[in-house]
Amino acid sequence: MAVQNKRQGPLSAHTVVDTDLHLRIPLDDLAKYMDEPHRSIVENPTFTPVDRTGWNRYMGKKITKNELPDADAVQEHVCGEFQVDYPLINAFPVLASVPEDDRAVHMMRAYNDYMLDNYLDKYDHFLGLASIATQKPDEAAEEIDRISTEKQIVGVYLLTSTGTHPPLGDPKYDPIYKAVQDNNLHVAFHGSAGAPFAKDFPLQNSHFNRFLPTHILSHPWEMMLTMTSLLVEGVPVKFQDINFTFLEAGISWVPYMMFRWNKDYSMRRTEAPLLEKSPEEYIRDQFYFASQPVGEPNDPEDLKRIIDIMGTNRLMLATDYPHWDFDHPDALDKHIRQFYDEEERAKILSGNAIEAFDLDI
Amino acid sequence: MTTYTVLDESELEDGDRIVTEIKGREIAVFKLDGEYYAYLNWCAHQGGPCSEGNVTGTYEAYYNEETGETSLEWERENEILNCPWHGWEYDITSGLCLSRKTVRLPSYPVSVVDGGIQITL
Numbered sequence: 001m002a003v004q005n006k007r008q009g010p011l012s013a014h015t016v017v018d019t020d021l022h023l024r025i026p027l028d029d030l031a032k033y034m035d036e037p038h039r040s041i042v043e044n045p046t047f048t049p050v051d052r053t054g055w056n057r058y059m060g061k062k063i064t065k066n067e068l069p070d071a072d073a074v075q076e077h078v079c080g081e082f083q084v085d086y087p088l089i090n091a092f093p094v095l096a097s098v099p100e101d102d103r104a105v106h107m108m109r110a111y112n113d114y115m116l117d118n119y120l121d122k123y124d125h126f127l128g129l130a131s132i133a134t135q136k137p138d139e140a141a142e143e144i145d146r147i148s149t150e151k152q153i154v155g156v157y158l159l160t161s162t163g164t165h166p167p168l169g170d171p172k173y174d175p176i177y178k179a180v181q182d183n184n185l186h187v188a189f190h191g192s193a194g195a196p197f198a199k200d201f202p203l204q205n206s207h208f209n210r211f212l213p214t215h216i217l218s219h220p221w222e223m224m225l226t227m228t229s230l231l232v233e234g235v236p237v238k239f240q241d242i243n244f245t246f247l248e249a250g251i252s253w254v255p256y257m258m259f260r261w262n263k264d265y266s267m268r269r270t271e272a273p274l275l276e277k278s279p280e281e282y283i284r285d286q287f288y289f290a291s292q293p294v295g296e297p298n299d300p301e302d303l304k305r306i307i308d309i310m311g312t313n314r315l316m317l318a319t320d321y322p323h324w325d326f327d328h329p330d331a332l333d334k335h336i337r338q339f340y341d342e343e344e345r346a347k348i349l350s351g352n353a354i355e356a357f358d359l360d361i
Numbered sequence: 362m363t364t365y366t367v368l369d370e371s372e373l374e375d376g377d378r379i380v381t382e383i384k385g386r387e388i389a390v391f392k393l394d395g396e397y398y399a400y401l402n403w404c405a406h407q408g409g410p411c412s413e414g415n416v417t418g419t420y421e422a423y424y425n426e427e428t429g430e431t432s433l434e435w436e437r438e439n440e441i442l443n444c445p446w447h448g449w450e451y452d453i454t455s456g457l458c459l460s461r462k463t464v465r466l467p468s469y470p471v472s473v474v475d476g477g478i479q480i481t482l
Contacts, residue, residue: 174429234422237424238424238426266406266447266449266458266460266461267449269460270419270420273433278460278461
């Protein structure tokens with residue numbers, strides 16, 4: 001149901017879930033949620049801090065840097081201006097870049113506690129994805145058991161397979177997926193064009209001297225790597241109750257992967273022997289995709305063709321706010337209003353997210 | 362419906378196959394565990410001569426929810442036909458494609474009459 005008192009506009013009559021909303025928690029504030037010795041290391045990072053690294057997103061002063069420093073800012077900008085009823089918030093940590101695995105585990109817990117105290121506890125209609133460090137899967141599973149008792153936590157947030165070694169389909173991570181399934185949660189993957197990507201795609205990063213090509217390639221490559229790892233290892237077969245959501249790579253890469261996977265699978269089925277149906281069917285049955293960044297074809301009908309191939313039951317609205325490349329909700333909704341009926345629009349604005357994360361709204 | 366005698370029973374060993382041409386169609390006859398099977402020699406993928414490919418076993422994997430272990434087993438030795446062009450797998454006993462559940466090789470009735478292997482088209 002739609003939250004009361006939302007701003008009037010094209011979305012005011014609909015329930016809207018924004019599936020990708022980011023925090024940027026200052027390390028000094030995060031450190032207050034940690035014990036020593038990790039607190040001092042996080043306060044005074046001297047080696048691979050987990051803040052953003054590398055490329056300048058803002059081109060000097062050309063793009064204004066936005067932040068959501070507190071829950072009221074989410075309420076004002078996202079729920080107010082963007083007419084979002086239910087923001088699905090992630091703390092946006094880059095835990096895969098933390099070299100000390102025990103520090104990564106402590107930071108994981110701190111990120112989750114910080115998000116709960118400072119955001120989810122402030123507004124009942126805020127939802128959250130729990131941050132998970134993958135270095136120690138058994139301890140990640142313990143954290144999932146702990147955090148899943150919070151009713152506003154509806155899933156876990158995993159940094160995609162760059163910086164995460166081995167890739168996320170590896171049986172090493174089965175304890176994480178088992179804990180997710182046992183606690184009736186779901187999974188969302190998110191990439192990064194920063195440090196983790198530079199770590200695993202060093203040539204790509206060093207051979208381009210602008211952020212533009214790095215950013216274009218990073219997210220879809222990371223999602224392709226993650227999806228491929230999940231399928232080849234049979235993760236959706238082993239954990240059939242989990243829905244897997246792919247954030248911040250848009251959707252145009254999805255049909256390509258469906259059909260390429262089908263083709264290669266039929267030629268080399270014995271190398272993905274856990275699969276019991278075509279790869280395309282797993283993608284259509286258990287995988288969901290967030291809209292941002294909405295592709296911008298010269299002919300808007302081309303976007304409709306992509307959505308039609310993927311199916312309107314796989315697509316979920318996402319803004320990626322407050323990042324420099326965020327989509328205003330209307331970037332997607334203007335196409336949906338033009339090309340689809342109200343029933344399908346409702347699925348994209350909230351119905352698919354309700355299914356993907358079993359939301360009780 | 363016409364019946365064609367394609368070869369003498371004694372000419373086809375168990376586990377072996379022949380490819381013959383009847384009315385312009387290439388048809389393969391397999392003998393496996395005493396049973397005969399006849400399929401069109403035309404892979405559903407890209408029209409490759411699937412019946413001329415190697416006959417092998419295949420890998421199947423099993424996930425045990427209780428233990429969390431995945432076991433990989435090599436099974437069905439001599440029952441799996443592999444198209445030589447791209448490796449599409451077919452079950453010789455059913456003609457079913459292992460990777461695409463809706464795909465099956467066109468098949469023909471086979472009978473043995475007076476020692477002769479006959480195919481009905």
